[in-house]
Amino acid sequence: MPTLDQIRACFSGDRYATETTGVQIQKAEPGRAVCTLELRPGLLNANHVPMGGALFTLADFAFAIAANGHSTSVTVSQQAAITFLAPARGKVLTAEAVCLKAGRRTCLYAIDITDDTGAYVAHMTVNGFTTEPPVPVGKNEKKP
Numbered sequence: 001m002p003t004l005d006q007i008r009a010c011f012s013g014d015r016y017a018t019e020t021t022g023v024q025i026q027k028a029e030p031g032r033a034v035c036t037l038e039l040r041p042g043l044l045n046a047n048h049v050p051m052g053g054a055l056f057t058l059a060d061f062a063f064a065i066a067a068n069g070h071s072t073s074v075t076v077s078q079q080a081a082i083t084f085l086a087p088a089r090g091k092v093l094t095a096e097a098v099c100l101k102a103g104r105r106t107c108l109y110a111i112d113i114t115d116d117t118g119a120y121v122a123h124m125t126v127n128g129f130t131t132e133p134p135v136p137v138g139k140n141e142k143k144p
Contacts, residue, residue: 031099090115
């Protein structure tokens with residue numbers, strides 16, 4: 001089973017979530033993950049609350065960690081819906097992703113986002129589709 005540091009290293013390749021947005025992986029277990037996002041001015045909208053896209057990125061990344069962090073197959077988002085419940089007023093957002101149902105090829109996850117003041121900021125559901133591991137580059141090319 002991979003360690004948290006190994007999972008962080010693996011998902012550091014998701015540069016939009018980790019570098020651009022700044023999402024941090026706090027916990028990763030099979031079917032569960034907790035990620036945080038420290039709010040900074042570039043993530044806020046004109047109303048001085050986090051952009052919906054920042055919330056979606058945080059939740060989607062938490063889903064990716066929960067679904068893939070301990071798996072040998074690849075699960076991708078097939079459908080996602082987010083409901084914004086309250087404006088975040090704190091300085092740190094936390095997303096907790098939990099697997100509700102996992103089948104052979106599909107899964108359902110719920111992701112709850114709260115802020116450090118205790119506000120329940122958003123709820124997201126994701127239907128995932130599980131595929132075989134990707135073919136390494138060059139492996140599917142025909143030899144001359």
